[in-house]
Amino acid sequence: MSSREPLWFCHECHAEMRPLMVPDPVCASCQGSFVEKMENPADDPREFAHHGPGDFDAEGLPPGMDAFLFGLQALVDRGTAEGRTQPSRVGSGNGASGNRLTFQISGGSSQRPNIGGRSGSGTGSSGPVPTIFIRRDSDTPQGTSITGPLMAQYLMALLGQRDPLNDLVGRDLSDGRMGDYVFNQEALDQIITQLMENSNAHRPVPATEEIISNLPREVLEYGSPMLEKDCAVCKEQFKLETEDPDEQVVVTLPCKHPFHEPCILPWLKSSGTCPVCRHALIPQPEHQSPPAGGPSTNPDSARHSPDSSRSRSPRRDPDGHDATGILHSLFGGFVGGRGHTQAGGNGHNRSNSDPALRSSGRGTDSRNNVPGSWEDLD
Amino acid sequence: MTSISARRLGKELTEIKAEGCPVGINLVKADDFATWWFTIEVMGESLYQGEKYTLQFRFDSNYPISSPAVQFVVGDGKVSPVHPHVYSNGHICASILGNEWSPVLSVIAVCVTIQSMLASCKKKERPTDNDRYIRFAPDNPKKTRFHYDDDTV
Numbered sequence: 001m002s003s004r005e006p007l008w009f010c011h012e013c014h015a016e017m018r019p020l021m022v023p024d025p026v027c028a029s030c031q032g033s034f035v036e037k038m039e040n041p042a043d044d045p046r047e048f049a050h051h052g053p054g055d056f057d058a059e060g061l062p063p064g065m066d067a068f069l070f071g072l073q074a075l076v077d078r079g080t081a082e083g084r085t086q087p088s089r090v091g092s093g094n095g096a097s098g099n100r101l102t103f104q105i106s107g108g109s110s111q112r113p114n115i116g117g118r119s120g121s122g123t124g125s126s127g128p129v130p131t132i133f134i135r136r137d138s139d140t141p142q143g144t145s146i147t148g149p150l151m152a153q154y155l156m157a158l159l160g161q162r163d164p165l166n167d168l169v170g171r172d173l174s175d176g177r178m179g180d181y182v183f184n185q186e187a188l189d190q191i192i193t194q195l196m197e198n199s200n201a202h203r204p205v206p207a208t209e210e211i212i213s214n215l216p217r218e219v220l221e222y223g224s225p226m227l228e229k230d231c232a233v234c235k236e237q238f239k240l241e242t243e244d245p246d247e248q249v250v251v252t253l254p255c256k257h258p259f260h261e262p263c264i265l266p267w268l269k270s271s272g273t274c275p276v277c278r279h280a281l282i283p284q285p286e287h288q289s290p291p292a293g294g295p296s297t298n299p300d301s302a303r304h305s306p307d308s309s310r311s312r313s314p315r316r317d318p319d320g321h322d323a324t325g326i327l328h329s330l331f332g333g334f335v336g337g338r339g340h341t342q343a344g345g346n347g348h349n350r351s352n353s354d355p356a357l358r359s360s361g362r363g364t365d366s367r368n369n370v371p372g373s374w375e376d377l378d
Numbered sequence: 379m380t381s382i383s384a385r386r387l388g389k390e391l392t393e394i395k396a397e398g399c400p401v402g403i404n405l406v407k408a409d410d411f412a413t414w415w416f417t418i419e420v421m422g423e424s425l426y427q428g429e430k431y432t433l434q435f436r437f438d439s440n441y442p443i444s445s446p447a448v449q450f451v452v453g454d455g456k457v458s459p460v461h462p463h464v465y466s467n468g469h470i471c472a473s474i475l476g477n478e479w480s481p482v483l484s485v486i487a488v489c490v491t492i493q494s495m496l497a498s499c500k501k502k503e504r505p506t507d508n509d510r511y512i513r514f515a516p517d518n519p520k521k522t523r524f525h526y527d528d529d530t531v
Contacts, residue, residue: 189514204477233442233481234386263382266443267481275480 006038009045016046023185207272207281212265218258220248226258232276233263255279383441387411390485403489411437415451416489420497432456433492434468435485436518445479447520448472448488460502463495467512469519471505476524 007016008025012032019025019035026033036045182188220226226238231250238258242248249261257276267275272282391408399405399416406415414435420426432451438444450458450468458468465471474483474491505511516522 189510192514234382235389235484236385263481266440270443273480275482278480 008035008037010035011045014046203285204271204273205282205284206270207268211272211281212268215251215253217261218250218252220250226250229258231260231263232257233259233267236260253279254281381439382443383437383439384411386442387437387485394486399486400490400493402493403486406432413437414485416485418489418493418496420493422497424497425499425502426459426496429459431459431496433489435488442481442483445475445483445520446485446488447518448475448492449519459496460504461496461499462501462503462505465505465508465511465515467515469511469515469522471524473524475519 005018008019008027009016010019010027010030010032011034013027013030015027015029016038017028020028020031024033025035027035038045182191218224218226220238220240222240224238227240228237230237238250238260240248244262246262247260250258251261251264252258253264253274255274255277257274257279259275264275268281271284273280273284388411394405394408402419402421404417406417408414414437416433416435417430418433419430434449434451436447449470450456450464452458452466452468458464458466463471470492472491472495474480474488511522
């Protein structure tokens, strides 16, 4: 290509263009948000549009694919029947036009299963209950169980590109949050702020009552060598005449640093360390983080600088990547990996979504995670 | 009245007035034991030569057990220094203001630390997450749990 910057491909109107980037990339011609950067020649999004995912052969859908798509259709019907008044429709027109969810399944001359989903301003539907979406079936020993309706909702959320779940759930998601899931930058920022404010992991560990009560105490008396010394907390010299009799009690830490009892006790209850030398009365978290290790390998990154945790964003990439990712995972799992890995394993997928999706499809994930969940935020 | 915090701050203030501040640091106001202002200049050769910034301390009644809330004053003609650990809203990412605070530290000790943090700066730039941070930053920087990942500047 002669141009320096790669063009983008719009999965909605199939235009190749340079998107409008604010706040998220949208198609310059149809304003759709299902756009994908064409930066990887090995994963040309046009291939997806023109030839379908992978290499379906010329005789039509792979064996069983019909049944699978109809099964998916049924799941979607069930999923949407809970909360939507608009029914899904089979085989009607262009998947990306209008407010209706359409699943077009064609087996004839056009060998492409075209799953298009796009709901417009949903009319008066109350939407699925949020909790169903984030539920974990912990008592299922077989790994993640994503129920049919749940998967259907998830799939539709990914396909409903504009504001993924807004369309489904309507006003309930106006703040872009649903449990730990976020659907726009602002909601993500809020969650991160929350994490930054609430995180306890790097806070000092207070000394226990037992440790505190076992510290040696000395009541000052005439001639005590202690009278030569200062309390490092209040910076006062130890002295005999005090308003508060407690101040004549000196606590000496194991590191030999002495303090007024009323000065050191409140400190030890917030941090079990010596104020002077940081001697730890109780094991403390490391003050410094591990020097290396990117955000993906460092489980602590979520609470750190907002920048490093950004990479954990469930919506970092334009949604097209995730949507194609999940579709490829689905189809790949179904047809036994018949040549679909090439597109499914493209570099755009976030590292934490792809394995989760895959393994959940096979039921071998031991972590019981819904796709895209934040795995290690406990 | 004679809380530990008032006594301790009174003692610090007396010392500041008696002995003066270290070079480059000047007391602007300390009318009460709630908010103090200092100006900070970096002496000698540095990226901040000739620049003067205002540092604000806010104390609660648990000082010095709890750390002071320290930030640069922004607005009214005052700006925060452009530094990888200083956000444009004046908040400072420094471990001694957070989980490495110790009651042994004092107002002047914090001033000197911030001063040397500026003095050792090699490149004037904002933290990479500045824009995001200031959008949702709490008013009080103590409510932010910074991650101290870089002790080189």
